[in-house]
Amino acid sequence: MICRAISPPRDRNFFLSLIKQATTISHLDQTHAQIIHNNLVTDNITITKLIQKLLDFKSHVRAKLLFSNTDSPDLFLYNVLIKGLRNSPFDSLCMYRSLLQKHGFEPDNFTYSFVIAALSDTVLWNTIISGLVKTCCFDESLQVFRDMVKRTKSFDSTTLAVVLSSIAELLEMKTGMMVQALALKIGCHSHDHVLTCLVSLYSKCGDIFTARLLFNLIGKPDLVAYNAMISGYSCNGETELSVQLFQELLLSGCKVSSSTIVGLIPVFYPFGYLDLTRSIHGFCVKSNFLLNSSISTALTTVYSRLNELELARKLFDESPEKTLASWNAMISGYAQNGQTETAISLFHEMQNLNIQPNPVTVTSILSACAQLGALGLGKWVHDLIKKECFESNIYVSTALIDMYTKCGSIDEARTVFNSLQEKNVVTWNSMISGYGLHGYGHEALKLFDEMLLSGISPTGVTFVSILYACSHAGLVKEGERIFHSMVSDHGFEPNSEHYACMVDILGRAGKLEEAVEFINKMPIKPGPAEWGALLGGCMVHKNSNLARLASDQLFELDPENVGYRVLLSNIYSNNQNYDRAASLRQVVRRKNLVKTPGCTLIEVNGQQHVFTSSDRAHPQLKGIYAMLEKLMGKMKDAGYLAETVTTALHDVEEEEKEIMLSVHSEKLAIAFGLMMSEEGGEIRIIKNLRVCLDCHNFTKFVSGITERVIIVRDANRFHRFENGACSCGDYW
DNA sequence: GGGCGGTCTG
Known part of the structure; x- marks a missing residue:
């Protein structure tokens, strides 16, 4: 077709006017063919005009191709391209770089103005957005993106990829799908890096099926795409598929990266892949991957979750470069497995090495304090949180509420709760279960209503907490109402x-x-x-x-x-x-x-003392028993009778039973507390089992006689004894 | 363009 149109040799002006008049791409094609025929392809002015016209027609690919065949482009041609490609800022910047590097031209004022035009359109926005994502300001990055879409239409595949990774962090599936639609609209949906981000987004939001479909759309997936899919399977509990894809990757002869391994390690529910973890561990030993702290941290985590704390500790100890995440993984491993003292001592070790804790560290330590009832350390951590400004972190503040309620300071917990700007369902659950723990059923119910009003959806845990609170306050009707509303109003399957x-x-x-x-x-x-x-x-x-x-x-x-x-x-x-x-x-x-042997803990001057039944080990034993005897005398005068019948396990003589009961660990701890505290001061003790009827009665009498408030945390709840009565109303 | 560490029930 083109050959037929070829005419005898013409001069440059003739072609320039043809180019100027061209109204379609095919006109330009014909003109281009004639230019080639007339040996005018090396003429920069003609070629520049041709490229300019191609750019006007948004035929960027053709323009770039023509440019790459140009032997000696001049500054003017570069400027035309930089200006014309401003809607693909990446290309525009590439031109600018090539201008500086390959040809050593001095850019003129036009160049700069065109580069800046390209930058202000997209790259500047992209830089801001990706900067926000890198500093974990995901919400803000989305806000800037919305602003960008509103003000300029020139977002590109880079923008969408960055925004998608932000959305994946926030788990905002709907927003993600809207961005996916934008990608389809501007024709970059099939770009490999956009598809990879979409795989990651759908995986993180739990739609592993769609993630796989998108993965299949990637023509030749690179390592990053494989990594996204492998980790997607793993974090959706599809451990077998994750391993299968990993093997496929290995068979393809591809060298895997540390990210591949981190994604493969099954740290997510369901747990129980001990053998698999061991073989991944073995693979890492062979390929020297254990030197990588991310990998050894992930393995430490998974061993901890499998209750293999010794293996976890070995990895931690042998890890050559311990990051803050490594410390946190080990500390939380101990805290989550009830090895609270070890968690705390590791924290102290970290402090001695001058390693600064972050919000993750203090969250684990607060959880350990809550389990231990270590109010002293908990308060110290609270001071640290204030000093480091960690209060706005929702995990930290929720753990703080949990620590205060479990250490008996329900008012402190409420103060923290009230001060929060942001509360999630776990925060509400913690406060509700705290009220339940203290027997404040009505407060728990009130808070539950407030939670619903504030638009937070309850979870299964919320209902356990609120029902538990009803149970400990004797609120039968309310409990039944909540149970029914859970099914009929909230659609829960109990x-x-x-x-x-x-x-x-x-x-x-x-x-x-x-x-x-x-x-x-x-x-x-x-x-x-x-x-x-x-x-x-x-x-x-x-x-x-x-x-x-x-x-x-x-x-x-x-x-x-x-x-x-x-x-x-x-x-x-x-x-x-x-x-x-x-x-x-x-x-x-x-x-x-x-x-399980009963034991009771009391904190005096920040030091914890543990008593067991009939304890003979404490250095101040004599004083404790003397105090106990003195109390018993006064209490008998006040009408106290040991509750031998209902509590003792043995059918022994009455007198012997009385002796056995008199040395229950909580009695020793209370006597010690009375000795060590100032007149009128509160006494707080923690018992690992449920408080027995006799000790409960005993404590009521002691609170009356000594005019002290005694707060007892047992395995089930809190008891606050004051003036001879208990907050549980003898109902526990 | 992808990865590791944290809060609530019983």
């Missing part, structure tokens, strides 16, 4: 924990028959939690027949658990059924089941 809470509510309130009926009507098979709750209710209300029913189920479901046998034995003793009580204890002994 799980075993929720059913157990309801059994607990009914059982504690003495509605034992109703509780049994409730269990029988459950749509799922009742487990240890439900029967255990029933047994607890039977103990409070001294019903040995139903206790028998519950324990038969429990012994079958959980034969190794001693607690249930002890509970049943207490119920028998209580009904003077000493034979049965004794035979149960025989079973415990014969089966070599170990009863």
Whole structure:
């Protein structure tokens, strides 16, 4: 077609006018062919005009191709290209760089104005957005992006890729899909890096199916794309597929990177891939990947989650370059597995090495303090948080609330709660369960309503917390109302924990028959939690027949658990059924089941003291026993009778029982607390088991006689003793 | 263009 149009040789002006008049790309094609025919391709003026016209027609690819075939481009041609490519700022900047590097031209004022025009359109915006993403200001980066879309239409694939990674962090699937639509609109949806970001976004939002479809659209996935997909499978619990893709990558002969391994390590639920973790570990040893701190941190984490703390610690100790994340992984590993003292001592070690903690570190330490009841250390950490300005971090403030409620300072917790600008569902849950722990059922219910009003959706945990609060405050009607609203208003399918809470509510309130009926009507098979709750209710209300029913189920479901046998034995003793009580204890002994020994902790001047039953080890023992004797004398005058019958495990002589009871660990701790504190000061103790009836009674008397407030945290809740009464209303 | 560490129930 083109050949037919070729005419005899013409001069440059002729072609310039042809170019100027061209109204379609095909006109330009014809003109281009004639220029080639007339050997005018080396004429910069003609070629420049041609390129300019191509750029006017937005045919950037053709313009760039023509330019790359130009032997000696001059400054003017460069300027034309930089200006014409301003809507593809990346290309525009590439031209500018090539101008400086390849040809050594001095750019003129026009060059600069064109570069700046390109920059202000897109690159400047992209730089700001990616800067925000790099500093984890994801919300702000989205705001800037929205601004950019509003003010200029010139976002490019780089913008979208950066924004998508931000959206993936925020898990805003809907926004992500809108950006995906924009990508389709401007024709960069099929760009590999955009697709890779989309794979990552869909994986993080849990839609692994779509993620895989998008991955399949990438023609020849590079390592980064593979890494996104491998880690996507892994964090969605598709461990086998993750490993499969990893093997595929290895077979393709590709050299994997540290990111590949980090993504592959199964740190997410479901746990239990110990063998796989060991083989990844082995692979890392062979390929020297353990020198990489990210990999050794990820392995430390997964071993911790598998309860393999020794393996985790070995990795941590052998890691040549410990980052803050390595320390945090190890500390949280200990804290989450209940090795709270080790967590704290590792924290102190870190401090001695002058390594500054970050919000992640203090969150774990606060969790350890909460479990331990270490109020002194918790307050010290709170000061540190204020000093370092970590208060705005939602994890930190939530952990702080949890620490204060579990250390008995519910008012402090509420102060922190009120001061927060941002609260998520976990924050609300912590405060609600805190009120439950302290027996403040009505406050918990009020807070629950406030939470719904503020637009936060409750989770399963919220309902456990609120039902638990109802149970500990004897709020049967309210509990039943919440349970029903959970199903009908919030569309939740109750799980075993929720059913157990309801059994607990009914059982504690003495509605034992109703509780049994409730269990029988459950749509799922009742487990240890439900029967255990029933047994607890039977103990409070001294019903040995139903206790028998519950324990038969429990012994079958959980034969190794001693607690249930002890509970049943207490119920028998209580009904003077000493034979049965004794035979149960025989079973415990014969089966070599170990009863958790009771112990009580008290903090004096920031130092923790632990007492066990009939403790003989404490250096101030003499004083403690003297104090105890003095108290007993005064209490007997006031009408105290040891609750031997209901509490003791053994059918021994009355006097002997009394001696046994008198040395329960909480009594020792209270006596010690009285000795060590100022007149009128509060005493706080923490017990690992549920407080027994006698100790509860004892503490009520002590609070009356000594005019002290005594706060006791037991395995279930808080008791605040004041003027001879307890905040639980003898209901626990 | 991708990766590791943190809060709430029983």
